[in-house]
Amino acid sequence: MGCFSFICQNIIMLKIKIICLGKFKERAYIELEKEYLKRLRPFAKVAVTELPEIPYHSPDSVEKTKKKEAGLIVKQLSDNSIVILLEEKGQKRNSVEFAGFLERIGGLGQEIIFVLGSGIGLHESLKTYSNYTISLSDLTFPHNLARILLEEQIYRACTIIVGKKYHK
Secondary structure (H helix, E strand, O other): OOOOOEEEOOEEEEEEEEEEEOOOOOHHHHHHHHHHHHHHOOOEEEEEEEEOOOOOOOHHHHHHHHHHHHHHHHOOOOOOEEEEEEEEEEEEOOHHHHHHHHHHHHOOOOEEEEEEOEOOEOOHHHHHHOOEEEEOOOOOOOHHHHHHHHHHHHHHHHHHHHOOOOOO
8 A cells, every 4th residue: 555644533544664773682672662563553554674783893893883784774765755863962852742743744644764773873874864863862772772762652642643641
Protein backbone atom coordinates (compact mmCIF):
# COMPACT_ATOMS: atom_id res chain seq x y z
CA MET A 1 0.00 0.00 0.00
CA GLY A 2 3.02 2.32 0.24
CA CYS A 3 3.52 5.05 2.82
CA PHE A 4 0.43 6.18 4.64
CA SER A 5 -0.53 8.55 7.37
CA PHE A 6 -3.99 9.75 8.29
CA ILE A 7 -6.03 11.10 11.13
CA CYS A 8 -9.70 10.20 11.01
CA GLN A 9 -12.34 9.68 13.67
CA ASN A 10 -9.82 10.06 16.49
CA ILE A 11 -7.46 7.46 14.96
CA ILE A 12 -3.94 8.18 13.77
CA MET A 13 -1.94 5.80 11.59
CA LEU A 14 1.69 6.58 10.89
CA LYS A 15 4.42 4.75 9.02
CA ILE A 16 7.58 4.99 11.10
CA LYS A 17 11.03 3.51 10.67
CA ILE A 18 13.59 3.65 13.46
CA ILE A 19 17.16 3.18 12.27
CA CYS A 20 19.62 2.47 15.06
CA LEU A 21 23.16 1.28 15.44
CA GLY A 22 23.65 -1.69 17.69
CA LYS A 23 21.42 -4.45 18.96
CA PHE A 24 19.90 -4.86 22.36
CA LYS A 25 21.74 -7.36 24.50
CA GLU A 26 19.92 -6.74 27.77
CA ARG A 27 16.64 -8.59 28.24
CA ALA A 28 15.03 -5.58 29.93
CA TYR A 29 15.50 -3.44 26.79
CA ILE A 30 14.18 -6.21 24.56
CA GLU A 31 11.04 -6.59 26.69
CA LEU A 32 10.43 -2.84 26.92
CA GLU A 33 10.74 -2.46 23.17
CA LYS A 34 8.29 -5.32 22.59
CA GLU A 35 5.83 -3.62 24.93
CA TYR A 36 6.03 -0.20 23.27
CA LEU A 37 5.87 -1.62 19.75
CA LYS A 38 2.77 -3.58 20.79
CA ARG A 39 1.20 -0.42 22.26
CA LEU A 40 1.97 1.47 19.06
CA ARG A 41 0.18 -0.99 16.74
CA PRO A 42 -3.20 0.82 16.79
CA PHE A 43 -1.48 4.09 15.82
CA ALA A 44 1.54 3.27 13.68
CA LYS A 45 3.26 0.71 11.57
CA VAL A 46 6.74 0.75 13.13
CA ALA A 47 9.79 -0.97 11.70
CA VAL A 48 13.05 -1.07 13.63
CA THR A 49 16.22 -1.50 11.59
CA GLU A 50 19.27 -2.44 13.63
CA LEU A 51 22.62 -1.82 11.98
CA PRO A 52 25.94 -3.13 13.28
CA GLU A 53 28.05 -0.77 15.34
CA ILE A 54 31.50 -0.39 13.87
CA PRO A 55 34.19 -0.78 16.52
CA TYR A 56 36.75 1.95 16.93
CA HIS A 57 40.10 1.41 18.54
CA SER A 58 41.32 4.86 19.46
CA PRO A 59 39.98 8.39 19.91
CA ASP A 60 41.64 9.25 16.59
CA SER A 61 39.40 6.79 14.73
CA VAL A 62 36.03 8.06 16.08
CA GLU A 63 35.28 10.37 13.12
CA LYS A 64 36.26 7.68 10.62
CA THR A 65 33.98 5.21 12.42
CA LYS A 66 31.09 7.70 12.48
CA LYS A 67 31.52 8.21 8.73
CA LYS A 68 31.37 4.43 8.10
CA GLU A 69 28.25 4.17 10.26
CA ALA A 70 26.72 7.10 8.33
CA GLY A 71 27.27 5.14 5.12
CA LEU A 72 25.30 2.22 6.56
CA ILE A 73 22.49 4.58 7.62
CA VAL A 74 22.24 6.36 4.26
CA LYS A 75 21.63 3.01 2.54
CA GLN A 76 18.54 2.56 4.74
CA LEU A 77 16.97 5.94 3.93
CA SER A 78 14.15 5.98 1.44
CA ASP A 79 13.17 8.70 -0.99
CA ASN A 80 10.25 10.91 -0.09
CA SER A 81 10.55 10.24 3.63
CA ILE A 82 10.95 12.63 6.53
CA VAL A 83 14.28 12.00 8.24
CA ILE A 84 14.74 13.00 11.88
CA LEU A 85 18.13 12.70 13.53
CA LEU A 86 18.33 12.30 17.30
CA GLU A 87 21.16 14.49 18.54
CA GLU A 88 22.06 16.12 21.80
CA LYS A 89 22.05 19.55 20.11
CA GLY A 90 18.74 18.96 18.32
CA GLN A 91 15.53 20.84 19.04
CA LYS A 92 13.94 19.99 22.35
CA ARG A 93 10.19 19.68 22.72
CA ASN A 94 8.00 18.68 25.62
CA SER A 95 5.64 15.74 25.08
CA VAL A 96 2.68 17.87 23.97
CA GLU A 97 4.86 19.82 21.51
CA PHE A 98 6.32 16.55 20.20
CA ALA A 99 2.78 15.22 19.69
CA GLY A 100 1.88 18.33 17.67
CA PHE A 101 5.07 17.95 15.64
CA LEU A 102 4.37 14.27 14.95
CA GLU A 103 0.77 15.05 14.02
CA ARG A 104 1.89 17.79 11.57
CA ILE A 105 4.55 15.73 9.82
CA GLY A 106 2.42 12.59 9.95
CA GLY A 107 -0.28 14.47 8.09
CA LEU A 108 2.05 14.82 5.11
CA GLY A 109 1.58 11.13 4.28
CA GLN A 110 5.26 10.29 4.15
CA GLU A 111 7.25 7.68 6.02
CA ILE A 112 8.90 9.14 9.12
CA ILE A 113 12.44 7.88 9.76
CA PHE A 114 14.09 8.41 13.13
CA VAL A 115 17.87 7.88 13.19
CA LEU A 116 19.74 7.06 16.39
CA GLY A 117 23.51 6.81 16.38
CA SER A 118 25.79 4.53 18.27
CA GLY A 119 27.44 5.46 21.54
CA ILE A 120 29.76 7.82 19.64
CA GLY A 121 26.95 9.76 17.97
CA LEU A 122 26.14 10.57 14.36
CA HIS A 123 28.41 11.87 11.61
CA GLU A 124 27.82 15.47 10.50
CA SER A 125 27.26 14.33 6.89
CA LEU A 126 23.86 12.90 7.87
CA LYS A 127 22.48 16.41 8.34
CA THR A 128 22.35 16.78 4.54
CA TYR A 129 19.83 13.91 4.46
CA SER A 130 17.74 15.05 7.41
CA ASN A 131 14.70 17.27 7.66
CA TYR A 132 14.89 17.74 11.43
CA THR A 133 17.17 17.14 14.39
CA ILE A 134 15.64 16.57 17.79
CA SER A 135 16.92 15.94 21.28
CA LEU A 136 15.12 13.87 23.87
CA SER A 137 16.64 15.74 26.81
CA ASP A 138 19.51 17.84 28.11
CA LEU A 139 20.54 14.71 29.96
CA THR A 140 22.83 12.13 28.37
CA PHE A 141 21.46 8.61 27.97
CA PRO A 142 22.99 5.37 26.71
CA HIS A 143 21.92 4.98 23.08
CA ASN A 144 19.91 1.83 23.88
CA LEU A 145 17.93 3.69 26.53
CA ALA A 146 17.43 6.60 24.12
CA ARG A 147 15.83 4.12 21.69
CA ILE A 148 13.33 3.02 24.37
CA LEU A 149 12.65 6.64 25.33
CA LEU A 150 11.98 7.51 21.68
CA GLU A 151 9.52 4.63 21.33
CA GLU A 152 7.77 5.64 24.55
CA GLN A 153 7.55 9.26 23.42
CA ILE A 154 6.12 8.24 20.04
CA TYR A 155 3.50 6.19 21.87
CA ARG A 156 2.79 9.06 24.27
CA ALA A 157 2.46 11.46 21.32
CA CYS A 158 -0.03 9.17 19.60
CA THR A 159 -2.16 8.94 22.75
CA ILE A 160 -2.09 12.73 23.10
CA ILE A 161 -3.17 13.18 19.47
CA VAL A 162 -6.16 10.86 19.81
CA GLY A 163 -7.08 11.98 23.33
CA LYS A 164 -6.40 8.61 24.98
CA LYS A 165 -5.68 8.73 28.69
CA TYR A 166 -1.99 8.01 29.17
CA HIS A 167 -0.27 11.37 29.22
CA LYS A 168 -0.40 13.04 32.60
